[in-house]
Amino acid sequence: xxxxxxxxxxxxxxxxxxxxxxxxxxxxxxxxxxxxxxxxxxxxxxxxxxxxxxxxxxxxxxxxxxxxxxxxxxxxxxxxxxxxxxxxxxxxxxxxxxxxxxxxxxxxxxxxxxxxxxxxxxxxxxxxxxxxxxxxxxxxxxxxxxxxxxxxxxxxxxxxxxxxxxxxxxxxxxxxxxxxxxxxxxxxxxxxxxxxxxxxxxxxxxxxxxxxxxxxxxxxxxxxxxxxxxxxxxxxxxxxxxxxxxxxxxxxxxxxxxxxxxxxxxxxxxxxxxxxxxxxx
Numbered sequence: 001x002x003x004x005x006x007x008x009x010x011x012x013x014x015x016x017x018x019x020x021x022x023x024x025x026x027x028x029x030x031x032x033x034x035x036x037x038x039x040x041x042x043x044x045x046x047x048x049x050x051x052x053x054x055x056x057x058x059x060x061x062x063x064x065x066x067x068x069x070x071x072x073x074x075x076x077x078x079x080x081x082x083x084x085x086x087x088x089x090x091x092x093x094x095x096x097x098x099x100x101x102x103x104x105x106x107x108x109x110x111x112x113x114x115x116x117x118x119x120x121x122x123x124x125x126x127x128x129x130x131x132x133x134x135x136x137x138x139x140x141x142x143x144x145x146x147x148x149x150x151x152x153x154x155x156x157x158x159x160x161x162x163x164x165x166x167x168x169x170x171x172x173x174x175x176x177x178x179x180x181x182x183x184x185x186x187x188x189x190x191x192x193x194x195x196x197x198x199x200x201x202x203x204x205x206x207x208x209x210x211x212x213x214x215x216x217x218x219x220x221x222x223x224x225x226x227x228x229x230x231x232x233x234x235x236x237x238x239x240x241x242x243x244x245x246x247x248x249x250x251x252x253x254x255x256x257x258x259x260x261x262x263x264x265x266x267x268x269x270x271x272x273x274x275x276x277x278x279x280x281x
Contacts, residue, residue: 009044035170062162069102070279099262117259126250127231130222136212144179155188161265192217200229206274232274241273
């Protein structure tokens with residue numbers, strides 16, 4: 001009889017979960033795991049059968065009121081046996097009464113609805129070699145540095161459901177990547193991050209107060225990719241964001257459903273030109 005246990009993943013096992021996500025076509029960043037673990041070291045769970053990882057899930061908490069679900073994967077040769085569902089139930093029990101968000105693949109949307117998740121909007125990933133777009137020439141862009149962090153964390157907190165300073169300390173220093181703030185003095189008008197992914201480069205987040213700010217950031221971040229493909233997940237309700245990526249010559253390649261269980265947060269979607277990551281929201 002198989003011996004099944006559920007436990008928290010080690011950092012090396014989180015790296016394996018990222019590899020599984022890459023095989024699913026989700027194209028994670030090459031160096032994402034340390035930032036994920038900084039937010040919630042206990043947030044990655046695995047179901048092990050006879051000592052081998054057979055299913056994984058992340059349920060990363062942001063304080064007492066919010067969490068985000070990702071990395072919900074069962075090993076392909078063991079699907080259809082209820083292993084993923086067993087792990088799902090154990091993970092959700094850990095979250096108490098928190099509101100939970102996820103970015104699920106469209107094929108699983110109906111299953112998430114059965115677990116109480118409600119569709120908020122679609123995110124549409126666009127990708128390709130980016131052309132230059134119109135940007136506000138008055139916008140000043142600066143690499144993110146320690147002295148900018150307090151203002152940037154405050155700005156970020158207004159764009160996402162919960163503060164995430166521990167995550168940002170890692171996310172804003174991507175190996176081989178670039179994090180830029182747009183602003184005037186300490187006033188933040190937007191910021192963006194580009195990081196190396198399994199295929200090309202991923203931009204996320206891209207937050208901006210106006211299309212001209214977003215355009216300036218997109219140009220600078222895409223320049224860092226050096227002509228390689230870039231990918232950005234755009235909330236479909238933000239028409240200005242869709243127009244921007246289309247002007248850059250990026251085309252739809254993938255989509256997900258942003259869903260919430262519990263009270264859905266009210267987010268400034270007109271300022272969200274690209275979400276941070278499908279795994280942590």
